[in-house]
Amino acid sequence: MRRFSLFISVMLCFVICSETYADFLFFKSKKKEVKKEAVADKPAAKGPKPYRQVITNKAKTTSGLFMVHKVDNSYFFEIPDSVLNRDLLVVNRISKSAADIRKGFSGYAGDEIGENVIRFEKGPNDKLFMKSISYSEQSKDSSGMFFSVLKSNVQPIVGAFDIKAYKKDSVSKAQSSVIEITDFANGDNSIWFFDERVKRNFSLDRVIPDRSYIDTIRSFPTNVEVRTVKTYMQKPETPSGITPDPVTYELNTSIVILPKVLMKPRYADPRVGYFTANYTDFDKNPQGVEQISMISRWRLEPKDEDIEKYKKGELVEPKKPIVFYIDPTTPKKWIPFLIQGVNDWQKAFEKAGFKNAIYALEAPKDSSWSIDDARHSAIVYKPSSISNASGPHVHDPRTGEILETHINWYHNVMEILHDWYFVQTAAIDTAARKMHFSDELMGQLIRFVSSHEVGHTLGLRHNFGSSSTVPVEKLRDKAWVEANGHTPSIMDYARFNYVAQPEDHVGPAGIFPRIGIYDDWSIEWGYKWLPEFKTPQDEIPYLNKRVIEKLNSDKRFTFGTEMDPNDPRNQSEDLGDNSMKASTYGIKNLQRILPNLLDWTKEPNKDYSNTTKMYTQIISQFGRYMLHVTKNVAGIYSTPKRVEQPGALYEFVPAATQKEALAFLSVQLFNTPAWLVNKDIIEKLDVNPVTSIGSIQRTVVQRLISKNTFDKMLQNESFNGSTAFTPLQLLDYLKKSIWSELGTGKNVDIYRRNLQKFYIDALLDLANNAGGVRAALQPAGTSRSASDASGIARIHLLTLKSEIAKASVVSSGVTKAHFVDLLALINDTLDPKK
Structure with missing residues (x-):
């Protein structure tokens, strides 16, 4: 053991x-x-590494404004010291729009979604900072105000980058800093992508990183192009928090270096329509500040050897002409027409003293040529279903100098060109009476749109007032209209001469828009080289005098803004100096087209979709005429002037003209336009004329019976007394026209019943929302409208209530039910149940 x-x-x-x-x-x-x-x-040692450890032999490099390197999946900018502290303009656009967006408008390809000026500056500890630079406030008074403005406006740092490596040129000894831009480009920020306001408008939320990526970054001599794909979450549509599907965009960011030598600006004038660059000037007004607007324009100057010739009035070529290249993907048959649309502006620039100042070329057949190079302006063909074209431009915010432009030409613009031309001219031009135009006709339509969009890229705004300077009857005068055109400006939305009647025999020269005398003048005013004046302020007296001379010589030199909601002279799609007369002629031509619609839209082996589309276009054109006329009621003429010009700047449309407008509406719209209800056509189409006509009637009634209309009329009455057309007179006129069946015992048809319902609805809305019953029941201390519109609506409702009650007694059937229903609606407003 x-x-x-x-x-x-x-x-x-x-x-x-x-x-x-x-x-x-x-x-x-x-x-x-x-x-x-x-x-x-x-951990690796902090600070920059040797250049070859960062930009390895795997790098794929493009050279230009600064080098762009791609190493595996990382992107690097190699920024030379010469670019540091230089102003760089960043322009962000949609390259491809979201295919399906469930909430709101998603934007078109080519739309600008943000613009910023940035600088790269060295920071401490081997950092490179990206700063956002604002030119909204400026001062050049180096004695003191300049420094005060600087101290009050610290430019924010919007990006901070570690310098990964330095590179020194062995010959020039210049140094470059290498930074990685991958995370900045892959992320989401308002400098390179959507401006926050645009983002809110599109209801876009955060970027989804694993569904977003950098597509390409390429460098060119004066710009760098960043193309990214971004997938965004959308903000919830409902309070329940249900989130719509994500949306994906292809975005393009252009980084363009701004000129070292600034162009002399030209100050804007509201009498000549140019886009502007704006800032607050702290120097101009010694006792305050002043808002300065500089026009957007290209830098056109004579060559040094031609300066004396230019001063003598000889035509000379500019140092740098405006050249447009046609996208090589454009269908060949349309290229000549696009080129002609550009070249048509040459005559206008001759007014400014320059020949061959603008022209278009086909893109070079050269693999090194790129449409994205900022040195090249282009008309970009987009194989898109969008029926549109647009003419944006990139300009220097410091001076307004236009640097480059890419006109967006969407393939399907031809569809809307066809529909416009068909519905406005088929009565007078047999070539328009088909669903597919000849190449020559479509080419001429493309040419006019090309000229219009080029005008925008030259700095010109829409001139909606141009067509109103032409007397209506001149549009029917074959000799006059073919010589002068139906509008003095291609920048108007005055598509085609719908006033001319078949018997006038007006040819294409009197039907198509063209570059007119206003366009010639606006180019002269904006582009005339004025070396005798050292500053833009010095130019003002001379330019002001020229404007006054032109306006005194011919009212067709008038500019009418596209942003005036009150002046009936400044409207889209209208013609002539009198909407009532012009629209009457336009309706006559629609009445000629409608009976032939089945024949003119017929194509073998096809259904009636062509007819449906063009019937809808006729309804839409009719609706435009109604709105052109409606704007005269409670209208206010606005005429910008300088103190050297006599006369009023603001005038109310005369009472007689307002009554003329109401008489037109009574005949053409309030009395049911039965000619639109063509049984032979309607029975073949999936359309409801009751709804179509009712939609126009409702829109017109809502505009007539509105707080805005009544308030303007009351203002007119306070100024002009008994000569003014008043809200009570308006309602009295409308009552006689829209309620003529009262007291007669006659049945009211469905179109008139709907019209009367729209009328009551408009009055009820006015009584409820403009200090009416609902406002009266609000808690004490809640503000009420000071307008009399609500009271006027309520008094009129009381009168109508009495007469409708009497009519209901002697009526029967649907008409009786209609009156009883209206009485109930009125009672609910005038005597709300406690």
Whole structure:
């Protein structure tokens, strides 16, 4: 037993010793492993590395404004010191729009979604900062105000980048800083992508990282182009928090270096329509500040050797002409017409003293040529279903100098061109009476749109007032209209001459828009080189005098803004100096087209979708005429003037003109336009004329019976007394027209019943929302409208209530039910149940 115990003791000792030795070996081994891991995880040394360790031989590089390197999936900017502290304009656009967005408007390809000026500046600790630069406030008074403005406006740092490496040129000794831009481009920020306001409008939320990526980044001599794909979450549509599907965009960010030598700006004038760059000037007004607007325009200057010729009035070529290239993907048959649309502007620039100042070329057949190069302006063909075209431009915010432009030409713009031309001219042009136009006709339509969009890229705004300077009867005068055109400006939305009647025999020259005398004048005013004046302020007396001379010589030099909601002279899609006369002629032509619609839209082996589309276009055109006329009621003429010009700036539309407008509406709209209800056509189409006509009637009634309309009329009455056309007179006129069945015992047809419902609805809305019953029941201290519109609506409702009640007694059938229903609606407003 003792021997066995000894054996056990020895064995236990062996086991324990063995385990202890094993543990020793284990810990020894583990210690070594830990030591190895510690060496492997040691963080890399901070600060820049040797250039070749960052930009390896794997790098794919493009050279230009600064070098752009792609190493594996990482992107690097190699920014030379010469670019540091230079102003760089960043313009963000949609390249491809979201295919399906469930909430709101998603934007078109080509739409600008953000614009910023940035600078790259060296910071401490081997950092490169990206700063956002604002030119909204400026001062050049170096004696003091300049520094005050600087101190009050610290430019924010919107990006901070570690300098990964430096590179020094062995010849010039110039240094460049290498930064990685991958995370900045892959992320979401308002500098390179959507401006926050645009983002809110599109209801976009955060970016989804794993569904977003950098497509390409390329460098060119004066710009860098960043193309990314971004997938965004949309904000919830409902309070329940249900989130719509994500949406994906292709976005393009252009980084363009701004000129070192600034162009002399030209100050804007509201009498000549240009886009502007704006800022607050702290120097111009010694006792305050002044808002400055500079027109957007290209820098056109004579060559040094031609300066004296230019001063003598000889035509000379500019140092740098405006050249447009046609996207090589454009269908060949349309290229000549797009080129002609650009070249048509040459005559206008001759007014400014330059020949061959603008022209278009086909894109070079050269693999090194790129449409994305900012040195090249282009008309970009987009194979898209969008029926549109647009003419944006990139300008220097410091001076307004236009640097480049890419006109967006969407393939399907031809569809809307066809529909416009068909519905406005088929009565007078046999070539328009088909669903597919000849290449020559479509080419001429493309040419006019090309000229219009080029005008925008030259800095010109829409001139909606241009067509109103032409007497309506002149549009029927074959000799006059073919010589002068139906509008003095291609920048108007005055598509085609819908006033001309078949018996006038007006040819294409009197039907198509063209560059007119206003366009010639606006180019002369904006582009005339004036070296005799050192500053834009010095130019003002001369330019002001020229504007006054032009306006005194011919009112067709007038500019009418596209942003005036009150002036009936400034309207889209209208013609002539009298909407009532022009629209009457337009309706006559629609009445000629409608009976022929089945024949003119017929195509073998097809259904009636063509007819449906063009019938809808006729309804839409009729609706435009109604709205053109409606704007005269409570209208206010606005005529910008300088103190050297006599006359009023603001005038109310005369009462006689407002009554003329109401008489037109009574005949053409309030009395049911039965000619639109063509049974032979309607029975073949999936359309409801009751709904279509009712939609127009509702829109017109809502505009007539509104707080805005009544308030303007009351203002007119306060100024002009008994000569003014008042809200009570308006309602009295409308009542006689829309409620003529009251007291007659006649049945009211469905169109008139709907019209009367719209009328009551408009009055109820006015009574409820403009300080009416609902406002009166609000808690004490809640503000009420000071407008009399609510009271006027309520008084009129009381009168109508009495007459409708009497009419309901002598009516029967649907008409009786209609009147009883209206009485209930009125009672709910005038005597709300407690």
